[in-house]
Amino acid sequence: MSAKSHRTSGSVAMDDYLEQILNLIEEKGYARPVDISKNLGISQASVTNMLQRLDAEGLVKHEKYRGTILTEKGRMIADAIITRHQTLTEFLRLFGLDEDTIYHDVEGMEHHVSKSTLRVIDVLLEELKDDSALLQKLREKL
Amino acid sequence: MSAKSHRTSGSVAMDDYLEQILNLIEEKGYARPVDISKNLGISQASVTNMLQRLDAEGLVKHEKYRGTILTEKGRMIADAIITRHQTLTEFLRLFGLDEDTIYHDVEGMEHHVSKSTLRVIDVLLEELKDDSALLQKLREKL
Numbered sequence: 029m030s031a032k033s034h035r036t037s038g039s040v041a042m043d044d045y046l047e048q049i050l051n052l053i054e055e056k057g058y059a060r061p062v063d064i065s066k067n068l069g070i071s072q073a074s075v076t077n078m079l080q081r082l083d084a085e086g087l088v089k090h091e092k093y094r095g096t097i098l099t100e101k102g103r104m105i106a107d108a109i110i111t112r113h114q115t116l117t118e119f120l121r122l123f124g125l126d127e128d129t130i131y132h133d134v135e136g137m138e139h140h141v142s143k144s145t146l147r148v149i150d151v152l153l154e155e156l157k158d159d160s161a162l163l164q165k166l167r168e169k170l
Numbered sequence: 171m172s173a174k175s176h177r178t179s180g181s182v183a184m185d186d187y188l189e190q191i192l193n194l195i196e197e198k199g200y201a202r203p204v205d206i207s208k209n210l211g212i213s214q215a216s217v218t219n220m221l222q223r224l225d226a227e228g229l230v231k232h233e234k235y236r237g238t239i240l241t242e243k244g245r246m247i248a249d250a251i252i253t254r255h256q257t258l259t260e261f262l263r264l265f266g267l268d269e270d271t272i273y274h275d276v277e278g279m280e281h282h283v284s285k286s287t288l289r290v291i292d293v294l295l296e297e298l299k300d301d302s303a304l305l306q307k308l309r310e311k312l
């Protein structure tokens with residue numbers, strides 16, 4: 029298992045499922061295929077197939093009364109993706125980009141940001157939150 | 171045609187081909203399937219298929235004595251990807267990340283960075299090149 033194994037599933041599609049499953053569990057307490065299907069804009073048949081694949085990879089389990097849950101490994105990947113999503117979103121919001129652009133860019137970038145690159149973004153984010161004069165100066169150059 | 175049509179082909183795989191074709195033309199003067207195959211680590215049969223698809227999309231042409239060339243539209247997309255590649259690489263290098271990590275992250279991110287996000291990175295890059303005290307301060311926090 030590679031050193032990256034806790035950061036991504038190795039598949040952008042699987043990453044997106046894990047992210048949405050964790051979002052749903054945190055919002056609603058459970059992740060139903062119908063809600064995963066709606067959030068990802070993917071047919072229920074495809075969701076069913078992917079849940080089987082995630083199960084085979086040891087990333088989700090199906091429990092009789094709780095529905096789809098994340099395994100420990102699935103949870104770690106989902107957490108890492110959501111952290112990247114939040115950090116990248118907060119960073120781009122500093123610069124006043126419109127929300128659609130931010131969402132679109134972040135959904136793409138979040139699968140490709142290593143721990144080191146995330147740390148760079150995080151350090152910049154903290155600096156710019158503390159130094160409004162610098163942020164203002166940068167925003168005027170956009 | 172969407173406002174983004176000059177920025178990406180809509181397919182990560184096609185983007186990567188266009189990027190490599192332009193790299194090869196600029197390095198060697200021509201882009202041969204064997205070199206595309208080597209640079210992308212993809213079989214020559216797959217390269218042949220993709221070149222046909224890029225031709226059908228109006229992104230490359232085959233000319234008898236020059237081999238594969240980019241159409242104007244293909245060239246604009248390739249230029250945009252290479253600009254994103256260079257800006258992202260230069261930005262991450264400021265922070266001393268190792269070259270493998272940078273290459274891997276940039277190859278993923280370059281397909282998902284809008285013009286607005288690229289502008290943010292570019293403004294930060296210029297600022298940090300001009301303010302070595304700030305860069306040093308940030309690097310110490312990594």
Ligand SMILES: [Mn+2]
Binds near residue numbers: 113135138
């Ligand atoms: Mn996301």
Ligand SMILES: [Mn+2]
Binds near residue numbers: 255
């Ligand atoms: Mn590239």
